[in-house]
Amino acid sequence: MTRNWFQPIIPLLLLLFFFGLFSASTSTVILAQQPTNSPASTIFITVITDEPQINVRMGPSSSIYPIVGTMLTGSTAPALGRSQGGDWIQIEFPGAPDNRGWVYSPLVQVSPGTLQVVAPPPTPVQPATSTVDPTLAAQFNIAPTATRLPTFTPPPALTKPAYTLPSDASEESVPLAVIILAFAVLGLIGLPLSWIRR
Secondary structure, eight states: OHHHHHTTHHHHHHHHHHHHHHHHHSOOOOOOOOOSSOGGGOOEEEEOOSSSEEEEESSSOTTTSOEEEEEETTOEEEEEEEOSSSSEEEEEOTTSGGGEEEEEGGGEEEOSSOOOBOOOOOOOOOOOOOOOOHHHHHHTOOOOOOOOOOOOOOOOOOOOOOOOOOHHHHHHSOOHHHHHHHHHHHHHHHHHHHHHHO
């Protein structure tokens, strides 16, 4: 009896399965209006400098605003606006504050379109300069003591000793040449004696 009840449900399940496959395979087309800010109307910049890369800054000045990144030559980015004089272009730059950066306009080529003037961001606060606590610095100020400097005292004058030979010793002394000749004669006599003894 349970078998009879289950048999009519099988064709119904198969019918629902095939109907589900058929409806999933057909594509549904939804017609909607294109957004007014479409990618076709977005203005892009392209880096065209001869250098390998350019700097992307936090604001429209190379002396006030720091560098937040670089762009390689040939790379593109969406342009968001321009500075008052048109010297700088604001671009979409991920990683920068508010994902926006500024590039110098002579280094890039802007696609056709009109860019609105954008106010520059506030200038960054300079880091605090370290100052020395005056009370701490006073501990290391050492005043020199008032002592008398040493004076130069010249050494005493040197006296050159003078040696004089006594007159008596010069007459009684044997000349040095006689002593040398006596040793030479003794050596000549001793040489044949030492050969004979061997």
